[in-house]
Amino acid sequence: MKFIRNIWYATMWAQNLPAGRLATVTVTKEPLVLFRDADGKPVALMDRCPHRLVPLHLGKLCSDGQRIQCGYHGLEFDTSGRCTHNPHSETIPAAAKVRAFPAVERHSLIWVWMGEQPAREELIPDFSAFDEDNNSRVSRRESIELEVNYQLMTDNLLDLSHVSFLHDGVLGHSNMVRGDIRVEQEDDTLYVKRSTPNVAPPGMFDLMYRHDGKPVDAWADMRWNAPSCMLNNAGVCPVGGKRTDGVYILGAHILTPVSEFRTLYHFAAVRYDNNISRTPEEQNEVVEKLSSLRRIAFEEQDEPMVLAQQQAQVNAGGLGSLQPVLLNIDAGPVRARRMLDTMRLNADSSAATAP
Template sequence: MNFMRNTWYAAVWAQDLPADRLVPVTIIGEAVVLFRDAAGKATALLDRCPHRLVPLHLGRLCDGGARLQCGYHGLEFDGAGRCVRNPHSDRVPTAAKVRAFPVVERHSLIWVWMGDAAPCEAQIPDYSAFDECNNARVGRRETIELDVNYQLMTDNLLDLSHVSFLHDGILGHADMVRGNIEVQQEDNTLYVRRATPNVAPPGMFDLMFRRDGQPVDVWADMRWNAPASMLNYAGVCPPGGERSAGVHILGAHILTPVSEFRTRYHVAAVRYDDTVTRSEEEASEVMQKLGDLRRHAFKDQDEPMVMAQQDAMIRAGGLDAVEPLLLNIDVGPARARRLLETLRQQADEVREPVEA
């Protein structure tokens, strides 16, 4: 698959990269090993020793992360990928080096630049609401492995009309089918906004709000940044009222392609329910239920449906073999796919490479 390479990908949540541990991940088909160096800085190397090509994550860290030792023959590499010790000789071969990837730890995530062009940190999307300092409002940060293509999951997230059917009773219901859709592009950021006024609250938001089933205005504003980093601002408020008078959540939906048919889905939610008075125990219980409902919706409902879609497309000849019927609800996904291809071509033009 023709992945976008000169861009940042979320590898893991920062909480999942502790000190003294080697964490293997695969990003757009490339095997990468993550670890923290002696200063605690996140580091990423190609997960392949240049000697016998065994995965480096099968080795161990030395001197608190200053060096990574291959578990097969003991070659040791620093955070820049240079071999700094050959236990079999006083000489280190010039070819004894491993590719190092640029890494930035930001917004509770470890971001890795997979391309050869010089990285631009300004391109990392804003997920500041999920910073560690906001732990009181951030629910559990988790990663879900999905056996689906990341673009099919992007289509799913940018067309939230499906919640009325696939997530009926949790995130939507029949009266929310004909929402008002607006698509807006600001530079390279795409917004897909959906609003449904004066309807019964979806189950998840009724749990957060008044718990009385009375009508509300419902909205879901999805922000998209290439290749597949999304932020959903969703909530309910009294009919015709200001959004600030209701409750809402910010949901991180960050897709990292592992391969053509596998995706790592980084999810978390920040709650904003200051209009509702609850004890700390009750608020914690609500967050736990929200997390359980979210995982059920993604893993037990979205994944099987998108997997079935993917299987049907493969049987028809491939993901691009059949031109799908487009409805008015597809304006967001279609726009994102066009923008992604434009940005991919621009980003992957020959530019000044990163020094080895």
């Protein structure tokens, strides 16, 4: 599988990179070691010492916070990846360097630019709803590792018609199957909007809305940015009413490919239900239930189904070996894949014409 390189990838939630610690993550098959420098800014280096090729995360961060020491033979590398100390000689070989990747902390996440072209921070998708100053409204920021291809999981998230079956009773039900679907593209951003008017609220939103099962208008609008950064606006409101009269959730669904068959899934949610009166105990109960339901949906329902889909393709000869029948509900996933294909072609074209 060919991964897009000149783009930002979310590696972890910023809370999981405390000062003075080394963290390791693999992105598009590239092992990275991450840490914070003396000013608290994130640093990302190739997690491989050029001497014996051992992972640098098995070493330690030097006391000045500006150098990482290999745990095998003590070579030290600064935040640019340059070897600054060879304890075995006054000479430092020219090849004793580690690739450094641009790293930025934005929207409570650590983003790393994996490509050779200059990093452009304006290309980081907007997940400002999850900024640190919104802590009182943001659920737990979590990450799980899935044994599935990131594009297959993206297809799953861009086609939310499956909630009526796979997540029946929690995120959807049988009367929500035939929703109205609109696919809109604005430059490099894709929107897949689904609405189902005058239906009973699905379990999760009935819990939030306290509507006693009365009919509502429901919606689920997914925003997609390459390669697989998604923001879902989903909620319910009175039939024929305004969305602001109901409740909704902004959900971050950010997929980072580790390898062809492994994906890091970063997720969190912001609830907008301020018009519902609850005691502090009831608020905590809702938060815990929503967090639990999300993990069940991802780990016990989505992953096994997509994993079975993946295995069927692998058994038939590999990903892409089978051409699935397309339905109207596939408009969003198909458009996103075409946009990715265009990005890959443009990258190949640029590489071919480079001096």
